[in-house]
Amino acid sequence: MRRKMIRSGYSFSILLFEILFVFSLVLFYSCEKPAATSNLSEEKDFSVPPKGFPPIPFPKENPYSRAKFELGRRLFYEKLLVRDSSFKSCSHCLKQEYNFDNNIPNTLGYNRIAEFRTTMTLTNVAYYPRLFWDGRLEGAQIERVAYRSMFLPYIFGNDTNVINSRLTNHPIYPKLFRETFGENAKPSAWLAAQAIATFVRCLVSGNSAYDRYIRGDSNALTASQKRGMVLFFSERTNCSVCHSGFLFSDFKFHNTGNTLHYFDLGRFYVTGRYEDRYKFMTPSLRNVEVSAPYMHHGMFKTLEEVLESYNRGGFPSINKDSIVKPLNLNEQEKQDLINFLKSLTDWNFLRNPDFSEPKW
Ligand code: HEC
Numbered sequence: 001m002r003r004k005m006i007r008s009g010y011s012f013s014i015l016l017f018e019i020l021f022v023f024s025l026v027l028f029y030s031c032e033k034p035a036a037t038s039n040l041s042e043e044k045d046f047s048v049p050p051k052g053f054p055p056i057p058f059p060k061e062n063p064y065s066r067a068k069f070e071l072g073r074r075l076f077y078e079k080l081l082v083r084d085s086s087f088k089s090c091s092h093c094l095k096q097e098y099n100f101d102n103n104i105p106n107t108l109g110y111n112r113i114a115e116f117r118t119t120m121t122l123t124n125v126a127y128y129p130r131l132f133w134d135g136r137l138e139g140a141q142i143e144r145v146a147y148r149s150m151f152l153p154y155i156f157g158n159d160t161n162v163i164n165s166r167l168t169n170h171p172i173y174p175k176l177f178r179e180t181f182g183e184n185a186k187p188s189a190w191l192a193a194q195a196i197a198t199f200v201r202c203l204v205s206g207n208s209a210y211d212r213y214i215r216g217d218s219n220a221l222t223a224s225q226k227r228g229m230v231l232f233f234s235e236r237t238n239c240s241v242c243h244s245g246f247l248f249s250d251f252k253f254h255n256t257g258n259t260l261h262y263f264d265l266g267r268f269y270v271t272g273r274y275e276d277r278y279k280f281m282t283p284s285l286r287n288v289e290v291s292a293p294y295m296h297h298g299m300f301k302t303l304e305e306v307l308e309s310y311n312r313g314g315f316p317s318i319n320k321d322s323i324v325k326p327l328n329l330n331e332q333e334k335q336d337l338i339n340f341l342k343s344l345t346d347w348n349f350l351r352n353p354d355f356s357e358p359k360w
Helices: 002-031 066-076 142-151 160-168 173-181 191-199 207-216 223-232 303-313 331-342
Strands: none
Touching: 066 173, 142 160, 160 173, 160 191, 160 303, 160 331, 173 191, 173 207, 223 331, 303 331
16 A cells, blocks of 8 residues: 555656756747757858859759758768768868868768878859869769768778658657658658758859959959969969869869879779879869868878979870979969969958857
8 A cells, every 4th residue: 555655756756857857948949949040141142152152063963952051061960870980971071271172181970991092172163064183073963972982891981771761759859750751751860961962052252352353353462373373374383274164173184283192093993094094183273272181182281392293394104184384483473373363362251150060
């Protein structure tokens, strides 16, 4: 009898506790507005490119929406997509302060497996006609890259079923997926990839000193940067033959003779053509100041080293581009070119809190 009383007293207090707990949860989630907007600039349309840039090409199958951008931003910084805590998230290798790139030659993925080339930046990638140093993926198929990264053993090393259930059992994600993809949407790795791709397409950078200069602010560049610009676009250096267009890349493949030891066959792995051996896709030079180390192999730590290589006309190499020739630049000219490259840095973009890790 006594035991029964104790038991019923005990279960009453548990019941009371549970009621209070559920009540506090309801209170917590009803107050929890930040989940929807976090700390983003209100009203901002992230699909609008900087002045002078073409419209951001969002694919028909995955159009822009503000909700998708916000969800993608969270997921870009989300560690539950990675198999375990060995590293953080997409942002582990693609850091905003390094132009959504990183500062090491060989990135280590899951299980510390090393990438054999340097990471390529995500900035402005929406406009790219093809991806990766060897251009192995035609089109800016960012959804596909994001999805594959989740289960490739050397990147996130995860299993999409594990990701689906982690997202489904998360206290907030199911609601965010419904708000983004419709009432019946269930969180999944594939939808997560769509959202991440939308966030990534909005990482457009076009407000450097150089951009301000070409929009009419003649004081935006220093005298040295202006001299460097003239050199960059001159037939003497030919820099702008390959680093052309608004992203400073022709997105074609060249061998610039930047090493004596090419062991990576580059574009050849994609086409199998001998004339493509040791060729790599021209990288964009926007924000290049902060994205060292340089070249596919990451062997140059500074822009000075890059300039030294171009100035010597590269090393002799099979398939080296014939326009890469000794330049005979003096110290001042080299410095002017470097200063011009630095005028392509968009500090507002690199520090824009709308692209940084959201606070839950
Ligand atoms: C023949 C085409 C071509 C010309 C001309 C050319 N580049 Fe390049 N540039 C490339 C390619 C291709 C790469 C990547 C090469 C690699 O990884 O092996 C590159 C890489 C670079 C990088 C490193 C970027 C990074 O993120 O790793 C910088 C900086 C650079 N070039 C600046 C210049 C400058 C300055 C000039 C003129 C002096 C110039 N380039 C001339 C094609 C060219």
